[in-house]
Amino acid sequence: MTESTNQHPRILYFANRPIAQTGLQSFVDELRDEFDLVEVQVHASQDSRKFLEAFDAEITSRLKEAACDIIALDLCAFDSRWVSKIILGIADRHRSIPLLTVIPDRLHAATALDAGAVEYVACDNISHSVLRHAFYSAIARNSIGESSRLVESEVRRLIDENIDGMLVVNETGKVLFANRSAEMLLGRSHEELVGSDFGSPSADEDSCEVNIVRERGTEFETLTVEIRYSEIEWAGETAYLETLRDVTDYRQDLDDAVESTRQRDQFLSTLSHELRNPLATMSYASELLKRRMSGLDEQLTFTIETIGRQVQHMKRLLDDLLDISRVWQGKIKLETSPFDMIELLQDITRELDPRFEQKSQTLTVELPATTAPVDGDKSRLRQVFSNLLSNAAKYTPNEGSIHVSAEVAAGTILVQVRDNGDGIADDNLQSIFDPFVQLKHRTHTKESGLGIGLAVVKKLTELHGGSIVASSDGPGRGSTFRLTFPLLDPSQPLEESVAPKPRARRNDYSETVLVVEDLDALRYVTRCNVESLGYDVIEASDGEEALHQIERREPRIAIVDIGLPKLDGWEVAKRVRRSRPPEELFLIALTGYGQKHHLLQSRQSGFDVHLTKPINLEELGRVLDEAAALQTANGEDG
Incomplete structure (x- = not known):
């Protein structure tokens, strides 16, 4: 390595062009009189491993030209996961060179310093003088004691001006x-x-x-x-x-952020419950109407089907909102098992084909005639591809085309979802994966979203050890999403796919079901739907009345809401289980509370099944039939 002949301190810097129009890049020209600033140009790939490899190669090449005093990274456009990964990677590869980072705000300071940066500047507090002092601070730490670089008087000056x-x-x-x-x-x-x-x-x-x-x-x-x-x-x-x-203000900001996060999560939990109840009422009412549509005129049939579609759309928005909350909290847990990705893609494209037919769009599917064994959470990966295909349908005009393909090679599967729809501008290709980012689209659609679906897709993909990259030739020229996942050893046994059997109406169990729900309208439509499934129904509107009905009428199946007056559903279950085991009374929690800890609390309280509103009527029928069959078998054994 040759030494720099420039008298000014030499700094290699990355400014994340063209995304970063503020931060480090905006002060480069003002600092050239004091520093020899050499830009490291690396494409900001969404694959952190590839980004680090390219960055390392570029830095190594620059260091062969001349030594440098510090490396400066502008990471203002990256989220905390990227900040940590990039700093760890660069600090590990070039340990002898101090690393300075420009970060989005002071809340990222701990992440930056823990990962290996010796100095940071917050983008929300950046200025010419702040950046200048930060450069000198990092240089001073590396130079103190190295008499070959700076004499003690110069060291004292650098320290004193810091x-x-x-x-x-x-x-x-x-x-x-x-x-x-x-x-x-x-x-x-x-x-x-x-x-x-x-x-x-x-x-x-x-x-x-x-x-x-x-x-x-x-x-x-x-x-x-x-x-x-x-x-x-x-x-x-x-x-x-x-x-x-x-760091007094930073600590206060951090405490405020923690409290704000707690309040946000509490709000989302409450919002989930409060929205799911009216949503369930509309859903069950539309299900009830659909079962009685025979003979209705075309206008009423269209109205009922429209209500059903919009209810499902609202449910998807609510699920997305709760999922992004779990992403923020790091609470998304995968329930993995080995399965065939090709088979999953076939299932999803078949299920969504009617959606493309509604807009006269052409869906072509090109999948290899082989298996692609992955270790993943099938329901979560179904969510990933359903979201991408739904977006493709939404933002592609009528009679447009959507293409799904997969390639298996070198221990990975590459899945591509391509359309000829609205397309994406270059400067939005990375930001579309940020929460609440909504782009202006050429295609008119009434099904607007919250701008959080792709953020969830990216997180779920990364949790599976995969990566996702978006590309487009520009607005109006379509877009392509490429997802890569690691494959298992082909000899790994795969989970067998079992299609759910359609439920036939059952009248042979003669079971009475207790429906416990405090909202009158929701209780009424739930009763009507359960009766339409072939069961007798009795009702209760609060926890105390539920216990009274169980004692007096002795039903063997009960559907119980959790947020009840007088006694909540969990307390009802606890009291029931003191005298009635599952063999005597099968308890089903049907509630707007759907987070993991809610499911655990239901199990601990004595519920046999926890269902989240609004539930599909077909699924409710299957649960009731299984409960009735179990109770009948228990009665015969007794």
């Missing part, structure tokens, strides 16, 4: 040097600090946070200060450079 507080302490914790920023931060003069005992760093840590009480006139204030340690040589002796940064 925007962060900086102390040099010896091994016993005695302060040898303090810069002006440290004096201001600690509220003490240079004379008071030098020679004082500041404490020696812990041998097990390279950073810590402490609360410092600072005197301001007649008042005192408590600051949270982050201290980072670096071992250096000072005046021929071992010493430590301690960098002090006031």
